[in-house]
Amino acid sequence: MLAIRAARPEDAATILKLIKGLAEYEREPQAAVATEEDLLRDGFGAEPKFRCVLGEWDGEPVGFALYFYNYSTWKGRPGIYLEDLFVWPSHRGKGIGKALLLHLARIAEAENCGRYEWQVLDWNTPAIEFYEALGAKRMKQWLPMRVEGEALTILAAKSKLQ
Numbered sequence: 001m002l003a004i005r006a007a008r009p010e011d012a013a014t015i016l017k018l019i020k021g022l023a024e025y026e027r028e029p030q031a032a033v034a035t036e037e038d039l040l041r042d043g044f045g046a047e048p049k050f051r052c053v054l055g056e057w058d059g060e061p062v063g064f065a066l067y068f069y070n071y072s073t074w075k076g077r078p079g080i081y082l083e084d085l086f087v088w089p090s091h092r093g094k095g096i097g098k099a100l101l102l103h104l105a106r107i108a109e110a111e112n113c114g115r116y117e118w119q120v121l122d123w124n125t126p127a128i129e130f131y132e133a134l135g136a137k138r139m140k141q142w143l144p145m146r147v148e149g150e151a152l153t154i155l156a157a158k159s160k161l162q
Contacts, residue, residue: 002096003059004103007052009044011061012036015052018064022086026121053103055087055096063087065100075114080104082118101134119144 023032055063
């Protein structure tokens with residue numbers, strides 16, 4: 001019933017639908033502005049910026065995990081950062097999300113990664129409890145930081161002044 005496989009270029013439209021489904025769930029549908037072309041360029045080119053696995057139920061894609069590699073200078077090893085995990089509501093409760101998480105854990109272990117990290121929205125209590133039950137720990141002392149849009153443009157322009 002459940003199969004997990006690496007995404008292929010022809011899956012770009014499916015991945016995009018899942019991304020938009022996640023954005024809807026996270027109450028920010030307008031923020032998901034990625035296109036199929038973006039996904040094809042950045043996930044399936046000569047130097048992929050991300051990787052993705054699809055969870056299929058009876059051959060139908062119903063979930064995904066999109067991740068990329070980072071590097072821990074302290075551990076001296078790569079890590080996996082899970083950017084997005086999503087399963088369509090109609091297929092939740094079947095273990096698909098857990099299977100996707102475990103699949104990435106196996107990849108991290110096989111590739112000698114020192115860490116496997118992700119973020120969760122503070123209001124998403126079911127997800128927090130689910131992750132903690134799997135052994136994940138909240139990183140309370142670390143705060144996410146972000147620069148985007150016009151602020152990124154301004155910050156980059158400051159480097160030209162030095």
